[in-house]
Amino acid sequence: MSAFPFSGINLAITTPFDTQGNIDYARFETLIEGYIAAGVHGFVLSSGTGMHVYLSKEESKELVAFGAKAIAGRARVIAQTSALLVEDVLERTRHAADCGADGVMVLPPFFEGPTDDQGIVDFYTTVCQAGLPVIGYNVPQAVGVEVTPALFGKLSEIPNFVSVKDSSGDLAAQASLIRTDLPTMNGADPLAPYALYAGAAGLIWGGANMAPRTCVAFVNAAMERQWERAREIWRELEPVMSLIWQGDYVQSVYAGAQLSGYGAGNPRRPLARLSAEKLEVLKAALDPLASREAGLA
Incomplete structure (x- = not known):
């Protein structure tokens, strides 16, 4: 492991729901145990994949x-x-600290929030006062704020601001963040091998819910610079990771995890379960990976 405190796979774990749509804590504990046994390095609780x-x-x-x-x-x-x-962000962050969390992930202000660099810096300066390491979140297609290399540099001057998770899905944009030599985390499933080769500090990975052992083996190989081994494993992962990124991401992760034995029920409304047609396409892509995953158990 590198000196970066969030290296390796940080699983954006699904939140399981029962048939009434309530959080199923018994199933959640079972999932956690399964993923720990699979060797994941960390968890992101209440993630986007987890229906935050x-x-x-x-x-x-x-x-x-x-x-x-x-x-x-x-x-x-x-x-x-x-x-x-921002008051809610502070409350939630202090609560996470009280619970023993190692860090928090925080979106920039969204829904007509400030979009200028100084407004974003001011926001994260306030959040970082809660005391935990803060990972920013670059997902401009969802919140309308882009973390550029220049903004990343300014944010990194804030005490407790430690990284940016890039979920833009734009390889060139992510490479520009990595080139700052500031700790950049990949959050776009199809870019995992390219991000690691370019020098990403860690990953926050939702698709790993479906095949945690294979994903851990892939990331461990990459971190050990066993690139031929990593590429071999990625050939198994790539069809699924590219497919789920094309749309209905959360629904696809829930459906795929169900197929591979890490079921969390259905997503909470207003998201619907994956359509029968899309489920068949996902199953066809996932079957070879699921067989490999079962062989690693």
């Missing part, structure tokens, strides 16, 4: 508390504490 925007503040806080207790120091814990109000 469709959890109430209290649900998200309860999920973080339960997850951190279940993980119990066996892997690192990152909590997403994004919210519209």
